[in-house]
Amino acid sequence: MNEVFASPFFGITLSILAFEIGIWVEKKTKLAIANPLLIAVVLCIAVLELFHIPLASFDAGGSVISVFLGPATAVLALSIYTQLSRLKKYFLPVLAGTVVGSLVSVGSAYLLSKWFGLDRVLTDSLLVKSVSTPFALAISPNIGGIPAVTVAAVVLTGILGAVWAPAMLKLFRVRDPVVAGVAIGTSSHAVGTSKAITLGEVEGAMSGIALAMAGLITVLISLFLPHPGQ
């Protein structure tokens, strides 16, 4: 049986099935918490735990799916290109928003970690949690973080952002699609962007720009943070 689970088709089929169930539940319940990505992740983990299937077996197929993350991010260029006139008009607000957002993200992560009594290493691991994984993984070890904890925090942030985005848009009374996209992309990187795309093309394009800019700005911010061990 183990050979079956180790085949790439297992991870791929399980992911697709779980995601389809997620879409179905979202349609039926219309609840924000019924996010297809969240449901799919929970279902897949449940199946792996229940049948004692090692993560490595799932990843034989999972890594095939993950390959598409790069191209999916790259083709955001198309949305950005079609929204070029809007971007030109609102470049200043978008830049200001991503700079302030990134500073608040790093600053609040630092203060809240202290407040929750986390030690130095865990705090350092959480500082860059709002940018997408490749950015975060490049920065985190330099500022004394543990990569595994950073990845966990980044993924949790992304899923939370995707699930919570509609509620936060309502709470902050955001109706402008530019404001919505930039806020989603800055606070919850590419995973949030995948949700922004479903809200509309402007939201998706702005979220894509914001995730790239927030990532670059956070790299700049990290240069001013202490680099232990160097």
Place this chain on the structure above:
Amino acid sequence: MLQIGLVFGVCLLGQIVSVLLPVPIPGSVISMVLLFLLLFFKAVHVDRIRQKADFLLKNMAFFFVPAGVGIISQFREIREHLLALLGVVILTTFFTFGATALTVRGVMKLQELGRSRKRKPRTVA
């Protein structure tokens, strides 16, 4: 097929540039910039990649499923501090979202104000 080849080719190029750059910028972000430049300078027409781009964008959330499942491999390291970690993640996401939204909206209003002031004819005596 040529469409998907073009997108993957740009991604490969982005990866190469990412490795060569001294600053940590992910290959996917560089690919995004490269593809944007190709579209901007009309080296590639939008219609040539529209179909595949739509497929990728529409299914973006799905492509994150394995990354999300991978969190169980980090579970041992975060288990002890799970509640505190979740607290930090939830609150920082909230603050970041709010700060970004308010800043974008605020600067937009300032911009509008500046524009409308410029438009007004000056009635200088």
